[in-house]
Structures are given as structure tokens and as C-alpha cells.
Amino acid sequence: MRILIIGGGVAGLVCARALHRAGYDVTLIEASDGIGGRVRSDCVDGFILDRGFQVLFTAYPAARRQLNLAALDLRAFDPGAIVAWRGRREVLTDPLRDRDPAALIGAALTGIVSPADKLRTLQLALRLRRQTVDEILAGPDRATLTELKALGFSDQMIDRFFRPFFGGIFLDRSLQTSAKCFRFNFKMMSDGETVVPARGMGAIADQLGAELLRAGKVRLNTRAVALLNNADRVTGARLDDGSELLADAVVLATPAPETARLSGLPMPEGSLGSSCVWLATRHPLYRGKKLLLNAEDNAFVNTLAPLSAVAPTYAPSGWHLYAAAILSVPEIDDSTMMARVMVDLHRIFVNEAAAMTTLANARILRVDRIPFAQFPQPPGLHPNLPDNRSARRGLYLAGELTEASSINAAILSGERCAEAIQVDLPR
Numbered sequence: 001m002r003i004l005i006i007g008g009g010v011a012g013l014v015c016a017r018a019l020h021r022a023g024y025d026v027t028l029i030e031a032s033d034g035i036g037g038r039v040r041s042d043c044v045d046g047f048i049l050d051r052g053f054q055v056l057f058t059a060y061p062a063a064r065r066q067l068n069l070a071a072l073d074l075r076a077f078d079p080g081a082i083v084a085w086r087g088r089r090e091v092l093t094d095p096l097r098d099r100d101p102a103a104l105i106g107a108a109l110t111g112i113v114s115p116a117d118k119l120r121t122l123q124l125a126l127r128l129r130r131q132t133v134d135e136i137l138a139g140p141d142r143a144t145l146t147e148l149k150a151l152g153f154s155d156q157m158i159d160r161f162f163r164p165f166f167g168g169i170f171l172d173r174s175l176q177t178s179a180k181c182f183r184f185n186f187k188m189m190s191d192g193e194t195v196v197p198a199r200g201m202g203a204i205a206d207q208l209g210a211e212l213l214r215a216g217k218v219r220l221n222t223r224a225v226a227l228l229n230n231a232d233r234v235t236g237a238r239l240d241d242g243s244e245l246l247a248d249a250v251v252l253a254t255p256a257p258e259t260a261r262l263s264g265l266p267m268p269e270g271s272l273g274s275s276c277v278w279l280a281t282r283h284p285l286y287r288g289k290k291l292l293l294n295a296e297d298n299a300f301v302n303t304l305a306p307l308s309a310v311a312p313t314y315a316p317s318g319w320h321l322y323a324a325a326i327l328s329v330p331e332i333d334d335s336t337m338m339a340r341v342m343v344d345l346h347r348i349f350v351n352e353a354a355a356m357t358t359l360a361n362a363r364i365l366r367v368d369r370i371p372f373a374q375f376p377q378p379p380g381l382h383p384n385l386p387d388n389r390s391a392r393r394g395l396y397l398a399g400e401l402t403e404a405s406s407i408n409a410a411i412l413s414g415e416r417c418a419e420a421i422q423v424d425l426p427r
């Protein structure tokens with residue numbers, strides 16, 4: 001039974017590997033020069049640069065099933081975050097998980113979050129820890145902002161913590177993203193660690209794809225330009241070199257806009273872009289392994305991630321690596337982008353002479369622009385996402401677009417797609 005998988009992102013890799021292991025004759029074609037899709041890393045002058053700043057949650061259920069986490073040599077961020085606002089930097093942390101006495105004391109003394117908000121956060125963490133993923137995803141949906149207000153959080157807590165923190169995850173500081181995404185991500189962070197593999201996020205895709213590459217099942221630099229049909233059945237794909245690949249089933253594991261174009265089927269609409277400026281410095285800008293959130297209302301940089309503090313392998317000896325994440329793809333050139341990043345970082349470190357000197361000597365390694373990083377996930381979207389079995393015979397869908405916009409969802413979609421094919425087309 002020949003299965004053609006179009007797209008070598010996480011979802012396509014998981015689907016292809018499962019079918020290959022089950023004895024199907026699998027071919028995976030990938031348009032770009034490497035596997036991983038949105039989860040790739042590059043080595044640049046001895047630094048590891050992911051394609052945009054991203055992380056893995058060790059509690060992701062599908063990741064736990066499909067990845068050998070130990071082999072990824074995971075390095076964890078410290079729980080909580082540093083919130084930068086009006087020239088101050090204050091620590092917010094999870095008292096259930098943080099073992100750093102200084103962070104715990106700092107968080108206890110912070111003026112940004114009131115004692116009542118701290119209590120609500122703790123109660124929420126405890127409740128979500130007790131509930132299963134199915135329980136937190138059940139029931140009616142609403143916007144994250146509506147949910148936070150209903151839970152009694154103050155505007156100050158929402159504006160200074162939830163907007164930059166969860167806005168950074170959903171690429172949506174307005175917090176209009178589904179509260180189901182919020183609950184799921186909050187639970188993932190409470191239940192496990194926030195990590196990057198020592199060799200970069202691309203190591204996740206490398207692990208998923210290793211078996212397929214060894215077996216010669218992957219064709220890189222190979223783009224599907226159209227699907228082939230016989231009567232009402234999808235029978236293969238035409239490639240960019242004009243050749244055709246025939247198969248008993250075709251899996252589209254491409255991002256939503258490309259899946260819509262190739263299949264002609266309705267897919268989740270819209271796109272959320274993000275950018276990332278990679279900075280190398282000779283000295284650390286701050287100590288510790290917490291994310292730094294820019295809580296200013298007019299923030300350009302949303303998050304500063306101290307990658308080499310978390311995983312020293314990300315930078316060569318004597319250097320420190322930071323990812324400055326921006327929640328859009330502004331139409332400005334690299335030098336304007338870097339200038340705007342520097343304005344925000346100067347505002348954040350304004351009272352520290354050493355950090356200002358470090359910034360003055362910082363090296364910009366790369367600017368990433370990712371126009372399609374995620375699709376928007378408003379309340380009520382998820383039950384209406386496409387199924388792995390498409391409306392066209394012989395055509396299956398894998399990819400975040402059948403579940404939600406995350407690495408966990410992409411893995412889950414790949415698993416479910418492979419299961420559907422094994423049921424419909426037993427070997």
C-alpha cells in the first residue's frame with residue numbers, strides 16, 4: 001500500500017514514521033531543503049539559532065508518546081518570568097515548582113501582582129493540575145481575556161503578566177484566543193518543564209525523521225504543485241519538476257493556506273506572523289534562566305529569551321545568546337527592526353550601566369521573519385477544525401490544522417492521521 005505524505009513538518013514526520021513502522025510503502029516529499037517545517041534550527045557562527053523563538057513543554061502528552069525526551073538532552077527554563085515594566089524588573093514565579101529562594105522572595109515582594117492575584121494564580125494552577133486534559137478542554141469556550149476576568153484577575157495582572165506571557169504563546173496580546181488553549185498551556189507549564197533540546201528545537205524533527213531518512217523515504221527539495229485525481233479519488237501529486245507520484249492515499253501535511261490551495265477544501269483561515277532578532281553578547285544581560293516579558297503597553301519586543309543561559313550549547317564559549325521575540329512581521333528592514341529592538345531593550349535595562357554597555361557591544365546574528373507562524377484560534381474554533389479524513393476520497397490531512405496550533409497538536413494530528421489510514425486501508 002503506497003502512501004504519499006506531502007510536507008515534512010512534525011505532523012508529516014509522525015504520520016510517515018507510524019505508517020512506515022506499520023509496513024506501508026511511504027514516501028514523504030518536502031519542499032524545502034530539510035525536515036522539520038516550522039521546527040528547525042541552524043548553526044550560525046557556532047550559535048544554534050532556531051527558526052523563531054520556540055519551546056517545548058515536557059508535559060505535552062503527544063510529545064511524551066512520540067519523542068524520546070531523554071535523548072533530546074533537554075534544558076529547562078526556570079519557572080515563572082521576569083516582568084519588565086516602567087524601568088523595573090520583577091520576578092513572578094510558580095511557588096509550587098520554583099526551587100530558587102531568591103526568586104521566591106522576589107516574587108513574594110513584587111508590587112506588580114497583588115496578593116489576591118497570586119492566590120488566584122495558585123488556585124488556578126492547582127485546579128488545572130487536578131483536571132485531565134479532556135476535562136479542561138470540555139464544555140463551552142470563551143476568549144482567554146473573558147475567562148481571566150471571570151476568574152477575578154485584576155486588570156493589572158492581566159496587562160502586566162497574562163498579555164505578554166500568553167500573548168507570546170498565542171501571538172495574540174489581545175487575549176482573544178480560545179480559553180481552551182489558555183487552560184491547556186497553563187496546565188502544560190504547571191505539570192512539567194519548559195525546555196529546549198541542547199542541540200536546538202530542530203533536534204525534535206531530526207529525531208522524528210531519523211528512521212525515515214535512514215530508510216530513504218524522504219525526498220527533500222520536492223514540492224507538490226497539484227493533486228492528481230481519478231474520477232472523484234485523489235491518486236497522487238504532480239511535482240514541481242513536472243513528474244507525477246501515484247499513491248493509494250495522499251496525506252497533506254502542509255500549513256493551512258497550502259492545504260487549502262492544494263485540496264480546494266476549507267481550512268482554518270488567517271495567519272499570525274512572528275519575528276525574532278537573535279542577539280549575541282559578551283556578558284549576560286541578566287542572571288538566571290527565566291524568560292523576560294516586556295509588559296509595556298506599546299511593547300515591540302514581547303519576550304527576551306536567555307537561550308544560552310538555559311542551554312549553554314546554544315552559544316560558543318565566551319558568548320551569550322538571546323532571542324528577542326516580536327509578535328508580528330512588521331514591514332521594516334533589518335536595520336530598522338534591530339533599532340526598534342534596541343529601543344525596547346534600553347528601556348528595560350535603563351537603570352543598569354553594565355547591561356547598557358553589553359547592549360552597545362551586542363552582535364545581531366540574524367533576523368527571522370515568519371509570516372505564517374500559527375493560525376488564529378478564536379473561541380469555538382477547535383470543534384470545527386477539519387478531520388484527518390478529508391471530504392475527498394484518498395486524501396487525508398495531517399498538521400496542526402486538524403487540532404490546534406502547537407507542536408503537541410501537530411504530533412497528535414500525525415498520530416491520528418496514521419491511525420485513520422490503517423483503519424481505512426489495512427495492509
Ligand SMILES: Cc1cc2nc3c(=O)[nH]c(=O)nc-3n(C[C@H](O)[C@H](O)[C@H](O)COP(=O)(O)OP(=O)(O)OC[C@H]3O[C@@H](n4cnc5c(N)ncnc54)[C@H](O)[C@@H]3O)c2cc1C
Pocket residue numbers: 006007008009010011012029030031032035036037038039051052053054055056222223224225253254255258274370372373374398399400401404405406407408410
Ligand atoms: C516562531 C514560532 C514559534 C512557535 N512557538 C511554539 C512553541 O513555543 N510551542 C509550540 O508547541 N508550538 C510553537 N509554534 C507552532 C509549531 O511550531 C507548529 O504548530 C508546528 O510546528 C506545525 O507543524 P506542522 O507539521 O503542522 O506544519 P509545518 O511545520 O508548517 O510543516 C509543513 C511542511 O510542509 C512543507 N510544504 C509546504 N508546502 C509544500 C508542498 N507544496 N510540497 C511539499 N512540501 C510542502 C513545508 O516546507 C513544511 O516543512 C511556533 C511556530 C513558530 C513559527
